[in-house]
Amino acid sequence: MKKLTIFLAFLLFVGFTVQAQMQISGTVTSAEDGLSIPGVSVVVKDNITIGTTTDIDGKYSLTIPSSAQSLVFTFVGMKAAEIAINGRSVIDLMMEAEVLEMDEVVVVAYGTAKKASFTGSASVVKTEKLEAKPVASFDQALQGNVAGLQISSGSGQPGSATSVRIRGTGSISAGNEPLYVIDGVPVISGDIADNTRPNDNRPSVSAMASLNPDDIASISVLKDAAATSIYGSRASNGVVLITTKQGKEGETQFMLKTQYGISTLGTYNYEALNADEYREMKYRGTSNALVLAGVEEEAANAAAYAEMMSLGDANVDWIDEAFRTGTTQKIALEATGGTEKTKFFSSLSYFDQEGIVLGSFMKRYAGRLNLDHKASDRISFGANVTGSFIDQDNVSGGGYYNDPVTGAYFIAPTTPIYNEDGSFNSIIPENLNNNLVANNEWNTNLSNTSRVIANGYGQFSIIENLNWRTALGVDYLELEEDDYLSPLSNDGATYNGLGQKYYTRNSNWIITNTLNYSKVIADVHDFNILLGQEAQDFFLSTADLSAKEYPSEKLQTLQNAAEPLTASTFETANSLASYFGRLEYNYSGKYYLSGSYRRDGSSKFGANNKWANFWSVGGSWRISEESFISNIEMINNLTLRASYGTSGNQSGISNFAALGLYGFGSDYNTKPGSAPAQIANPDLQWEKAKNLNIGLDFRIYDMFSATIGWYNNITSDLLQLVPISRTTGFESQWRNIGEMQNTGWEFELTADIIKGKDLKWFIEGNIAYNKNEILSLSEGEDIVSYPFIRREGESFGSFWAPKWAGVNPANGMPLWYDEDGNIVDTYAEADYQIVGKSDPDFMGGLTSTWSYKGINLSVFFNFVQGNDIYNNSGRYLTGDGAAVGNQDRRVLTAWETPGEYTEYPQFVTGNASNSNRFSSRFIEDGSYVRLKSVILSYDLPKAIVSKAKLSSVRIFAQGENLYTWTDYSGFDPELAVDGQAWFSYPQARTITFGINFGF
């Protein structure tokens, strides 16, 4: 018996060995670039023990039994291919990139989701959109790339903060900025400059600029309740989830990125008068004023001539002095790699941007290490750590005479920069008092940001499919601001040198514990349950110091100053404790349901409302999976989504707003005094939002994809300062009153128009319509908040101004309308009315990308339409002679002779006609279309690259803010924050070149 067994085994063995075998070989290349792909797995179907992988040249060779029917090729990121052998001995394969978008993974709150299973509304921006941009922070690259997201830059100063609105403005008094979450840590965002600084030299310092945009793998902008509710009391303005690059298994790959470029003053519409024109306008102004005062024309002209001659013969182009060609430089080294157990991504980067305004720059030094380690099948841990340091030289805020941008337009061109002896001229007429060239030399306005964002996690698989995860995150941000007015400068001379120093320290921590369970029952019931708990603590402390009387302008630290002025510290804190959960279910990949819940307790809330509850439900139906659709060839995907839920906004509640407080500083006779500072409001709570979202996703002909969304967001319990009887000793109190609605449509479209082997053409675009309406206010009463009115039934951004009726052709005097539509000729008779709105009707972006054999051209337009902007600077630059300083060349067309039709009133020195007072004359259509960027890149062929022992080389050129189509007459329609434009640092037109080396 035993013998028989051995015999049979032998027979079997022989049988195997004698079975017919054959040799098969081939090369695997990429359909995208034709380059060979190493490491592709090639196995025999139904017998995966027979297989191999391609070598460095993409070649493979395999001995297979002749019975084998087909081979299966798989590679990460590529579509798996099953190729029938059909007796061939050579099988070459061109693998296609995997673009199954429904399998695309989207980063969502507390995890990731397959796009197909996500019932919410989110837009994703991938690293490609961010990498080559010559911008200091990623948010500047979002405009036009996300449907329903609007960015206003506010300032073109390198390192300044932006303002972001998602799906309109939801709050009147509270914040309207979204919540930013980086790798699970809700972080500090916005402008972090010390807000106690005087406005005339307070810069804008962006918290987001401390993050290297190249480190970002993807940004998810969460917009509806199903996506955001789980962030509870901070979610109603939307959530921006930022995920940084994670390590990839495999040999360590390095990438060296270099980029260099120049920037110039881009879109600007103002051209100041030159010296001759300035003299002419002065002459006209003086002469006109005298004639109007009854002086004989001849005498008036003589007097005007004399005054004109007194201006001197200097001819300075102050705009040219204030602006320059800026530079942008970026050098970064990235490394990624790892084993099955340990993966890492690491980067070091240097970003150096010299602004287009004299004396402005920003330098960022940043490093990152993202590490993941699998200790065993059940335990893994990791950390994402980034540290950065920013050096920023600021020009002061717009609109003040010490601001070079303002000075450039205000200082008369007849004012010399230097005295005859070569020293700086410090006599700047008309009280402007600031020689911007000299100030740049003498004064400093520096800020240094140091930031560490670190989060570590540990994950433990308790049983199969049940994971425990604990993450601890830290966001530590320190800002040091230096403001020094030299004794040589006019502003500093009063103090004999003034040194001011502001320290700001933010230290926040967060701990998140989650339990996640997923289970598929009977193959069709797919459950995913998340339970979590989170606690976050915010602490802010500031120190402001100043001193005067400096012995020398060469020493700037406060120790050198003889007289200390202020020494003050400030501290504040808040904390948030939360519980949350989410349930996701789908049936057979056709019907999806999700529900989420969050309970937030905040130190900011009043004692009677310490805890807030939020929830959402969502569902989607993949119609294309239904049998009645699935056989329609043209439809690749058709999904209907809907969600409803609540979220909140606690940003408007200052840390101790709910408490009854005594304040100090009510001093008398040098003795400290105290006084009641705030009435307790134990009912004070978050603003509430209810979001309804309906969406439709489809893809047809494997070419066109679209997402169409409709939403209706109602925010209620809006914080309003409600007047109270002043016999109480108080004037008003914050209460939760008021309701506002944002409703709109969003369309996101992509089209693979040409999908050839070599030539490809891809278009993507988005457009978003939003309508804002205030539903209710305290007692239904209007709130006039210059230049706006908040009125029930009207848009939040309704401008409220006297209505302009033009220039009277008979006498060059201004005309306005009263409320009955009659033309009136005095400002006092003009009536305030709603004359426009700051929120756009629609906005969006369009990108078209062509690629041909490694050459890639991408053109990106963005547009904002139907919004108005209050061009406040225009009141000064297109004056009627009332304002001081230089003027825009448009005033040359000011009214001169009776019967003349012109937009500009007669130029009269000391004009009291009020034509330049606030009116609809300066509220303009802010619509624009902008050629935002053009990128041309070339990936060198692998053949050439590999000879240089490199894995990839990309050369690229890129232009930013190239051209703008607009009727807006001010600086730049994108600079207007909340519809108001003032003298701000203009955005630059930037052209950069770069080379990236992979090795």
Add this chain to the structure above:
Amino acid sequence: MLIIKIINMKRIYNLILISLGLFIITSCSDDFITKEPMQNLSDETAIENVNDAQVALTGVYDRLQTSGYWGRGMQIYADLFADNGRMNTANSGRYLNTYNWNIVTNTSPGLGMWDNAYDGINRANKVLEAIESKGFDADDLKGQALALRAMLHFDMVRLFAQTYTINDATLAPGSDGNGGHLGVPLMLASDPYAEPSRNTVNEVYTQVIADLEEAMTLMDGDVDYFYFNKWGAEALLARVYLTRASGGGTDADYTAARDHALNVINSGPYSLVSNADYIASWIADFNTESIFYLKYTSVDYLYTDALGGALKKSGYGDVVANEDLLGLIPDGDVRQHLFYANHDDNEVQMDFYDEDKSAENYYVNKYPGREGTDGVDNLPLIRLSEMYLIAAEAELELGNTGPAEDYIMEIIDRAKPGALITEYGATLREQIYNTIRIELCFEGHRTFDIKRRQDDIIRISVTNESVPRELLFPSYLFALPIPQEEMDANANMVQNYNY
């Protein structure tokens, strides 16, 4: 292998324990979401001892200092609304409505006074409540708080109600010559949700007198120039009684006014400033007749918004002396030196107001600015001279012309030694009225004096012809409107007639 496994398992359990621990630490308790402010103290902890109460009381004095109230607003209203001041021909536009009697509810000059006084009253009430509830041994603090509350209520009733003795059913419904008409709300307890209605004028005076009388028993009589003391409370009481008596009130009130004034004169530690020291006393920190002055230092003065800034040529110089007032001051009266036409600097030495009295504007130099800084002046709220003037007016009304003349001569003789009383008016009444007008000008009295006597405002000199000259009693304009802001927020508030 086995050992390693055990270690691994231990590690895992530790991890779970640590995680659970963190879970517990960071959740569960409401403590985690309770934060105490660092720059403020909560209502509960703000006043826990006598020192805290002292600090809170200092906060009441602080409220008097604002430019909307006793830092400038009261003095400008009292002297510009009447006939002591007029607008400079060139002005910044401030107070034009006050001068032109263009008083409307939403731009009322009374807003700053209303807000600051009631804020001060609330601060005082908080101090009183703390002393009461915590049982502090702090009589002096309590006395000061009561005196301050009385002063603030008294200001309010003088500003926002018709005078006590009016009897006019149209202008002051309910009036009966005895304060039966609407006064102002009496706020005797701190209540952030209060929407009080107006008490009668009579009720307000009764409370003011009660507060002052209690305050006098609690405070000592030590000189304390910049705070209320016993004498300050008594001096104010004299003013309150005189105000209540004027225009046909009771002899009892005149008597009380006189007696309290005389008690301050005779028993208090104060004496009239001499003629020689008179001008210099206006730039001194304090002087021998300072009963209660509002102190300003170079740290907390109001810069250009100070009273000195409104009056001085080197400041806004918006309000200048009316020639009517200047004309009443005889040559040789030291008080002529409180006005100047030409000086444009901060020199201590006063300029005689003008040799030929023909300058376009005469600036008031009662507040020249200490240490050469415009606006650093201590403003007299109560000074001894007023006690002589109250005594004189009360005696006059009581028919005691002899004592009346004696008291008024104290002031006249100090201003111009050897002066004849007739230089100041034809009749004793005129002499007394004119002396009060000159002596207390730009200290916040004039409008109130005219109003309580039920007199008319008659301006002879005005800045330009469009300015109204006569405001005849009775007129709705003798009471300021309740500010629109209060009307909007308080459903129980009733507006004054004709606003």
